[in-house]
Amino acid sequence: MMKKAFDQAYIATLQSQPCKIKRSMLHLKNPTQPTKSGLWGDTFNAPWEGGDRVNGLFGLVQWKSGQNAPPFPSPEEVQKRVPSVSVDTEKLFSISPMAGICGTGYGGSNREVTDGLDEPNQKNQIQTTWMGHASFLVQCSGVNILTDPVWVDRASPVQFAGPKRYVQPPIEIEDLPQIHIVTISHNHYDHLCASTVTRLHKAFDPVFVVPLGMKSRWFVPNFGSKWSKNSMAKVVELNWWEEVPCKFTIKTPSEHTLSSCVTITSTPVQHWTTRTSFDRNKELWCGFVYCFESNANYGTDSGTELLPPRLAYHAGDTAYCPMFLETAEEFFGGPLTSGGSSDEESRCRFDLAMIPIGAYDPRWFLQVQHVDPKEAVQVHLDLRRPRLSVGMHWGTWILTDEPIDEPPLLLKAEAQKAGLEEGEFVVLKHGESVAI
Numbered sequence: 054m055m056k057k058a059f060d061q062a063y064i065a066t067l068q069s070q071p072c073k074i075k076r077s078m079l080h081l082k083n084p085t086q087p088t089k090s091g092l093w094g095d096t097f098n099a100p101w102e103g104g105d106r107v108n109g110l111f112g113l114v115q116w117k118s119g120q121n122a123p124p125f126p127s128p129e130e131v132q133k134r135v136p137s138v139s140v141d142t143e144k145l146f147s148i149s150p151m152a153g154i155c156g157t158g159y160g161g162s163n164r165e166v167t168d169g170l171d172e173p174n175q176k177n178q179i180q181t182t183w184m185g186h187a188s189f190l191v192q193c194s195g196v197n198i199l200t201d202p203v204w205v206d207r208a209s210p211v212q213f214a215g216p217k218r219y220v221q222p223p224i225e226i227e228d229l230p231q232i233h234i235v236t237i238s239h240n241h242y243d244h245l246c247a248s249t250v251t252r253l254h255k256a257f258d259p260v261f262v263v264p265l266g267m268k269s270r271w272f273v274p275n276f277g278s279k280w281s282k283n284s285m286a287k288v289v290e291l292n293w294w295e296e297v298p299c300k301f302t303i304k305t306p307s308e309h310t311l312s313s314c315v316t317i318t319s320t321p322v323q324h325w326t327t328r329t330s331f332d333r334n335k336e337l338w339c340g341f342v343y344c345f346e347s348n349a350n351y352g353t354d355s356g357t358e359l360l361p362p363r364l365a366y367h368a369g370d371t372a373y374c375p376m377f378l379e380t381a382e383e384f385f386g387g388p389l390t391s392g393g394s395s396d397e398e399s400r401c402r403f404d405l406a407m408i409p410i411g412a413y414d415p416r417w418f419l420q421v422q423h424v425d426p427k428e429a430v431q432v433h434l435d436l437r438r439p440r441l442s443v444g445m446h447w448g449t450w451i452l453t454d455e456p457i458d459e460p461p462l463l464l465k466a467e468a469q470k471a472g473l474e475e476g477e478f479v480v481l482k483h484g485e486s487v488a489i
């Protein structure tokens with residue numbers, strides 16, 4: 054297993070005490086790695102069959118010249134078609150069992166809280182809150198992770214043109230609880246945003262976990278560009294199947310100690326990258342697995358309790374490909390045989406998966422880079438049926454031709470057809486939280 058060495062500076066920030074928990078989940082045998090091509094050997098490729106299919110400029114022109122973009126809807130129409138709710142900040146600051154931990158010593162909050170460790174059914178819950186598109190706040194074991202954050206109006210190199218947001222971010226960055234880690238799946242404008250990175254860096258100084266190539270291109274002094282402000286950020290680059298453990302020791306309000314370790318693994322998916330006309334696939338793209346492990350120390354008399362580990366998955370941006378089966382194989386060592394009903398199989402599942410369901414039409418052009426709802430359900434099945442999957446990558450920007458509210462409708466139909474249980478693969482409103 055490849056482990057990324059953590060810089061001393063990061064250790065000082067994150068690891069006040071070594072994490073004692075040993076991971077034994079991965080079954081890595083022959084993990085898929087990206088290949089390199091191009092004159093300078095600096096272009097990433099996905100090596101599986103069909104993984105390197107790309108859309109040419111000709112196809113893009115053909116699609117866009119035939120497209121009749123719908124007019125931008127009124128705010129009432131948006132609320133009707135893509136509902137949003139204001140974020141329940143109480144939930145964000147008080148997720149059990151570490152209720153209050155996120156607000157104690159990290160966020161500067163003075164909330165009255167309990168640590169919730171006495172509630173056995175609530176132990177080590179994962180909570181996720183949809184911030185729009187591919188962005189979620191994922192909270193577990195006292196650790197707060199933000200995925201693919203984009204807090205601007207347009208998913209575009211400039212803010213006067215390009216796809217405009219239908220729904221505003223449900224909360225301001227500065228109002229979030231302390232963000233410890235930010236993961237970014239790839240460099241497209243709807244997933245990576247310079248000014249959002251700067252705001253997060255300034256507000257929380259989190260660790261950014263990014264795919265190979267992104268650090269050296271976007272987190273370095275850059276001739277006075279807006280990215281220069283982020284050159285001091287803590288950044289860890291991962292190749293597919295590399296992992297980085299981030300360790301925390303947290304004191305709860307009732308003087309219990311929680312030692313937590315979230316190990317983030319970069320996993321292969323089928324996509325591509327570009328930010329300018331000249332950098333196609335010069336950076337890698339990926340999904341992420343987050344493994345949360347923690348033990349609670351109740352003081353000298355009561356001893357230490359290992360809390361159940363929790364696993365979450367974020368698919369980034371992806372077409373359908375064999376890598377979801379490989380991811381399940383590597384983490385759980387084989388296909389589901391009892392449909393998830395046996396004890397062992399119900400333990401060996403992702404607790405939470407965030408899977409794209411939108412930006413799929415027209416299929417002849419987008420099939421090589423985005424799943425549609427039917428394929429998203431197949432991804433859920435390939436991943437061995439996570440206990441809860443949440444649809445993402447829809448309803449925030451109009452990037453493609455399908456009606457903005459179509460993805461959840463198709464998802465519901467496809468989930469039924471595939472025999473999924475009610476509530477197994479859901480969508481959230483912008484700003485809505487769900488805990489499992």
Ligand SMILES: [Zn+2]
Nearest residue numbers: 239241324370
């Ligand atoms: Zn993308």
